[in-house]
Amino acid sequence: MPRTDTASRVITAPLDRVWDALVDPAALAVWLPPAGMTGRFERFDARPGGSYRLVLTYADASGAPGKATADSDIVEARFVDIVPGVRVVQAVDFVSDDPANAGTMTMTWQVTAVAAGTRVDIVATDVPDGITAEDHAEGLASSLANLAAHTER
Structure with a gap:
């Protein structure tokens, strides 16, 4: 059943600094992975119609096995819309053999x-059933906290 999850946070940093962190692959690799994960981009093209492939690796996969491998999630995403200083819209797919993802x-x-x-x-709309609402809320909040730590200087 399709689900929508939301999260928000006020970050005490200027909009341009926060915006830059949303579209810079080096910055994203630092703050986007939730707690307990690291990330690396295999490709990144931030423009409408562009795409990226992000590999997220769990520090300890024993409690949360990955969607793609035992210790990783792989995200294939396409930039649907980018309005500078306003919003980024992405179509996100997880690489997984599990139909729940x-x-x-x-x-x-x-x-x-x-x-x-x-x-x-x-x-986040049409969240796959394999991502529980609780885990997604925790992950989104963690990424927002990381974004705040990255941009509030």
Whole structure:
């Protein structure tokens, strides 16, 4: 059954710094992986119609086996829309033999200037059944905390 998950956070950094971190592969590799994971891009082309392949590796896969291999998730994503300083929309697929992880999830990252800095809102639609709501909420919150730590200097 298709599901929508959301998360948001106000980051005490200027919008342009937060925006840059959303579209720079070096920055993304640092802050996007949730706690307990590392990430590396095999390719990255941030433009509408562009794509990326991200390998996320678990530090300890014993409690959460990966979707692609025993210790990793592989994300194939396509940039659907990029409005500089406003939003990034991605169509995301997980490489997996498990049908519970199949299907394309759309992730929209939106940034808005607020008095305290930048509000970041994430909306994930058509979340695959293999990703529990609790795990996804935890992962999104972790990525937002990492983004804050990366941009609040």
